[in-house]
Amino acid sequence: MNILAFDTVSSSFSMALKLGNYTIEINKEYVKNHNSELLPTLDSFLKKKNLSLDDIDYMVFGIGPGSFTSFNGVKLALIEARKGSVYANIYKDDNIIKENADLTYNEVLDIIDSISNNEDTITLCGDGFSENKDFFINRLNKNPKNYKINKLDYSFNIIRASNSILLSESRYKAGDFDDIFSLSPLYLRKSEAENRIINFNK
Numbered sequence: 001m002n003i004l005a006f007d008t009v010s011s012s013f014s015m016a017l018k019l020g021n022y023t024i025e026i027n028k029e030y031v032k033n034h035n036s037e038l039l040p041t042l043d044s045f046l047k048k049k050n051l052s053l054d055d056i057d058y059m060v061f062g063i064g065p066g067s068f069t070s071f072n073g074v075k076l077a078l079i080e081a082r083k084g085s086v087y088a089n090i091y092k093d094d095n096i097i098k099e100n101a102d103l104t105y106n107e108v109l110d111i112i113d114s115i116s117n118n119e120d121t122i123t124l125c126g127d128g129f130s131e132n133k134d135f136f137i138n139r140l141n142k143n144p145k146n147y148k149i150n151k152l153d154y155s156f157n158i159i160r161a162s163n164s165i166l167l168s169e170s171r172y173k174a175g176d177f178d179d180i181f182s183l184s185p186l187y188l189r190k191s192e193a194e195n196r197i198i199n200f201n202k
Contacts, residue, residue, distance in 0.1 A: 002051070003168070005060035005161035006038065012127065013037045016161035017045045024048075025162045029127075058177075060168040062159060073121030073150070074112055078128025086128035092116075105132060109139050116145055123150040 006015040016025040026041060046052060072093055079087040084105055090098040092115045122140060129136060140147050
């Protein structure tokens with residue numbers, strides 16, 4: 001089974017190619033132009049293994065902010081959205097509090113405070129956390145609820161295509177596929193270009 005995966009939904013770029021039990025992967029951070037990375041990296045991957053796209057059994061790619069639910073307490077997956085805000089998925093134990101939310105840093109902290117108990121564990125990951133780590137940790141440490149802050153290993157702060165492959169395999173076995181002709185990216189806010197056009201037409 002040959003599986004190709006890539007993800008470009010944050011400031012990082014990740015591509016992985018699984019050939020049987022062997023996986024190669026490349027991860028880059030702070031990529032400004034994902035288009036300039038995607039095709040050259042794909043071409044390099046395929047050439048190294050003397051493959052073409054016809055040899056790929058299926059492809060996996062991310063369309064937007066993700067989630068995680070394997071830790072107790074309050075859990076936050078944050079993608080940096082600039083202008084003092086993040087795209088956030090927030091959970092309390094096994095309950096969804098917010099999904100695909102566009103929030104300011106202070107709104108994130110307000111939500112944590114509203115759903116947390118004394119000495120709750122707060123788990124944070126994603127580049128929205130790693131790029132603003134000092135801000136979040138300083139503010140959380142000042143909260144009288146005396147949180148335990150679970151700072152995940154650095155590798156959890158980037159989206160990895162190899163993890164997408166692992167998550168996809170059960171869907172593949174169940175015959176659960178997305179229609180590529182109707183699939184579209186999940187955007188939580190308009191791009192700067194769209195906002196300029198809207199303002200221009202007012």
